[in-house]
Amino acid sequence: MSRLLDKIDSPADLKTLKAKELKQLAGEIRKELVARVTDNGGHLASNLGVVELTIALHRVFDSPKDKIIWDVGHQSYTHKLLTGRRDKFKTLRQYGGLSGFTCRDESQHDPFGTGHASTSVSAALGMAKARDLSGDDYSVVAIIGDGATTGGMALEAFNNVAQLGSKMIVVLNDNGMSIAPTVGALAKLFSKVRFDRRYYRASEESKRLFGILPLGKKIWQLGEKIKNGFKGFVMPTVFWEEVGFAYMGPFDGHNIAEMEKALEKARDYSHKPTLVHVITQKGRGYTPAEGNAVYFHGVPPKSDGTKLAPTYSEVFARTMLHLARRDPNLVVITPAMPEGNCLSIVQAEFPERVFDVGICEQHAVTVAAGLATQGYKPVVAIYSTFLQRSFDQIIHDVCTQNLPVVFAIDRGGIVGDDGKTHQGTLDLSYLTLVPNLTVAAPKDENELQHLLYTALEAKQPMAVRYPRSAGVGVNMDEELHQIPIGSGEVLNQGDDVAILAIGATVAPAMEAAKELAENNIKAMVINSRFAKPLDAELINGIALSIKNIVTVEENTVNGGFGSSVLALLQRSGISDVNIKNIGIPDEFVEHGSQAILRAKYKLDAAGIAEETSNLLSGSGSDFLINTEFKNC
Ligand SMILES: Cc1ncc(C[n+]2csc(CCOP(=O)(O)OP(=O)(O)O)c2C)c(N)n1
Structure with a gap:
């Protein structure tokens, strides 16, 4: 019919x-x-x-x-x-x-x-x-x-x-x-x-x-x-x-x-x-769906059934549970997204310390600020795109008072099918310009737990931003340790080019280095870890000896991590460095799978390798830092 x-x-x-x-x-x-x-x-x-x-x-x-x-x-x-x-x-x-x-x-x-x-x-x-x-x-x-x-x-x-x-x-x-x-x-x-x-x-x-x-x-x-x-x-x-x-x-x-x-x-x-x-x-x-409207609110696309590593959201929630058991002052605030942030395990054990405040991102941040004034350690669990709503509260209520609020920012970077209203590709830019705020992004799920712990011990506001995806599949440490704020790490040695990656782009940058090595290009790979403060000593040291630098971030290139690296080198008076910033250009990112979009913006391994080769062949430089620019 x-x-x-x-x-x-x-x-x-x-x-x-x-x-x-x-x-x-x-x-x-x-x-x-x-x-x-x-x-x-x-x-x-x-x-x-x-x-x-x-x-x-x-x-x-x-x-x-x-x-x-x-x-x-x-x-x-x-x-x-x-x-x-x-x-x-x-x-x-x-x-x-x-x-x-x-x-x-x-x-x-x-x-x-x-x-x-x-x-x-x-x-x-x-x-x-x-x-x-x-x-x-x-x-x-x-x-x-x-x-x-x-x-x-x-x-x-x-x-x-x-x-x-x-x-x-x-x-x-x-x-x-x-x-x-x-x-x-x-x-x-x-x-x-x-x-x-x-x-x-x-x-x-x-x-x-x-x-x-x-x-x-x-x-x-x-x-x-x-x-x-x-x-x-x-x-x-x-x-x-x-x-x-x-x-x-x-x-x-x-x-x-x-x-x-x-x-x-x-x-x-x-x-x-x-x-x-x-x-x-x-x-x-x-x-x-009638029986379980919460699960069927948003369903994932059909999958091939492959068992992936735990998601970053799951690792976040497990870390919260682990730390909440040790620290009675830890509280978690969610603006109507307890499922997305996988918080049910924490809610089950500590219902009085997880607050669902409704679809109220601004209020969520200021409630956290209030809790912090009284010695509590609030963690605002929030998606990057929705945190945009709270920009003034981050500045006015948290950071001007230097209150130790932790922002656990899920869905940072390209989120995929939800499209331009939901991409988390602006946060490194709008967060790094706020005084007193430390901004970090882990290279994998193990580093996420250490950075969350670091943030809770930081005694100042700190944002930890992670992607919407399964983790990389690394082993998880049993004991948490603090990571020195502002410290990057060298993951791969090389002297033709240095790839400074942050967050979810570190893993593809490592793969890109392998591809480049097959063409006799020796790429150093840095896990930059902090968008603010940058590891100035490490980055300046690299730029003094390696004259080709690629920065990679799942964020707009406007005012993001790459821009901060450029500004640092300029401030440091380091000259004659060819630089390519890989990231999202000045546009809103459409819907589509994360894989398609990462390929489009050269944020996957093949794209990073291609852009790096272009830089080395002289066709792909965005900027040449030189002495004439130094005092601009
Ligand atoms: C500012 C903001 N925060 C969070 C979300 C995530 N979100 C999407 S739909 C939804 C629930 C909306 O509930 P309701 O308006 O009652 O619509 P229903 O789905 O029940 O029809 C939430 C929290 C969002 N879209 N925007």
Whole structure:
């Protein structure tokens, strides 16, 4: 039987379907989601939860004229399938294929690019204001999860929406889950609605009343009365209406007809910001994901089953557990990513010393600063891309006060399939410019544990940045030791060229040296280990005798490790050195496998060997440090 889905080329094709056909379509979409995501990897449970909501939205609103903005965008796969991207869906998250998030370059139905949480309401408010200023007429709808409402930006946006009062709709997609169960006071408020049967009865009554009243204004007036009448237990209504939203709900997020009715009313009658509260089930319709929404939030691509070394994230968590047993002052803070950071083993043994603070990276860093003032040893476990949110907190709350906070930065460098909103390729640059902050990146998983220990003993802020991947497969030392801050090490001797690598690029640099040796090029390889402070003595010493230097980093070349090496040599007055900086050029890195992207940017062994040979043959130098430049 041919699929209904294959006949949906744009949202207009949805509008003629009957209720029974919509049900069939939802089933077909779920099959497509499960098949594609279990192959390509991606966000499964969140997408399965919004199939009906997405259908209802596209039947009620008229995209792209009306603006539909998905928060994070990780749950936009059905939206993609229904907005002309069905044929490309097999390329989801693959190099050159569809992004795993919404993206303005990809479709006119994606009015805003997303990837980081809690931005949708702000973006929607901007669009609504632009509409009002231009005298246009279209609807603006932001869909935000209960998890994303924990983010400070979302709360700032709600506050401002209420103040500006522009007509817009916020759909609260409430499934009780962030990646882990949603934490915090707002989550408690939402769960009250989800589980309090009296509330459902009250809301059934309000829905009936909304249904028979002819005019929007009266609806909201009556809403006020209902709200006040049930005040004792209708708290969420009170909350949203007190902050300036008309509140509708909660609605069954798997009942298309019910949601359509609610969305139509919000679209047609409301003259102020409206919050439509829908209750959905994460993983809906796929038993394994319904049973374990946390695991199925994001699934990896199909693998060939090869057993790899432990991941850096696992080694981080094991090290935390080991050190937490020895040191009662060690505490770990995670902004809503306990699974990604493998923290469950630490949570299980020390639940009181692991804090999931919600999707609140800025808050996470300042909480850590507060803990540090009282003699605790806080470790902020965070992905590189999300740490960008906390730049001011790193500077103002941690580093100006020189507080001993450890930043354990996962997913540093190229992360792969999640694409440009998630690559961790800026951190060495934005961290090395902050005074008092030491910045390190281990060459392998064994060095990671020693650097974490070093950071905890450092009595000053220190960041340890490591990649999203399995470790190199080295033996793990039983005893931890401190690594002198600012010390690099020579891993391979050679006098034709020196390759200064850092972090995940050290292993391919060693392989590159072997390839070069086959062509009689003797390459010294340095594990630089610290992006700040640099091992000035080692680097200057090398540059005095080896006049060809290659730096390698999985980071932008702008202001990164290589730039720091250049600045050091210039400051030291060392002349006549040919230098090549290998790293990410001044661009955002698309999605694709880590292997493809590393090859593209010459960050794998073959690329490093090629760029090194080019430097030696005189065709590949970025810079020539010489005396004329010395005093610039
Ligand atoms: C700033 C930021 N921090 C962390 C994440 C990682 N992340 C992606 S989705 C997600 C959970 C979002 O929960 P919710 O908004 O409730 O959506 P659901 O997946 O439950 O539908 C998190 C923490 C992110 N995308 N952005």
